[in-house]
Amino acid sequence: MAEEGETFMILYDQHVHSQFSYDSYALRSESSEAAARSGIAGLTFTEHYETCVPEQRAPFFADSTARVGVELGSGQLNASATRDYLARYPFDIVLGSVHFDPDGEDYYTYHPASVSEHIENMRRYFEFHLSLIADGQFDVIAHLGYPLRYNNSFGLTMEQLREDEAAGSALLAVLKALIAGGKGLELNCSGGFYPSLGILREYKALGGELITIGSDSHVTGAGADRLKLGAELLKEAGFTKYALYSGRKPEWINL
Ligand SMILES: [Zn+2]
């Protein structure tokens, strides 16, 4: 129930994993029920499909009446296979994702040796997105800033990276390329908020409108509270609406 003075928001979680992802045991039916109990209007299941890691791929359309998308990892590296794959299934949303650096190293296990190395690594991370965006086989970029979620021993923030000459201009180029290409940005609410408030504000100021929210939840019932905080963050950044994708087309939901 909404408290007095609290505005009622219709929230769709468009980044959810289930037992069809290699790193989740959540049952789709149980996650859908838990979300409904928490006041979430609907889930979009976005299972992993890493184009370069066959063991991180899964079937997607079994056992669900919910929206179904895919979290597609570095699709630009296998562009024609990605094209064939996406043509095969009627996805609601395709999240463009980067989990591995351009040399194939997993950001999840990356440990920078110095702050300057970490900043340089993040510059490469942002520049890697430019080839993903140029290839264009996705709707929304997932969790921009993702490597900061793990092993961030120097406490780097997105805002600090934006101030760095090289990493910052690469990050700015990503935001501009998304807008120019008609692609969207996700606010990912797992392990922090990615991207952060300052970057959301800049995206908005540059003319970015296409924005989605996702909990990136891998566990049943874990996403609702984070999603609500994320929606408040979007409002703080100046957004008055977000995009809900069905059949890879956005419609607007008021915040
Ligand atoms: Zn991801």
Ligand SMILES: [Zn+2]
């Ligand atoms: Zn995910």
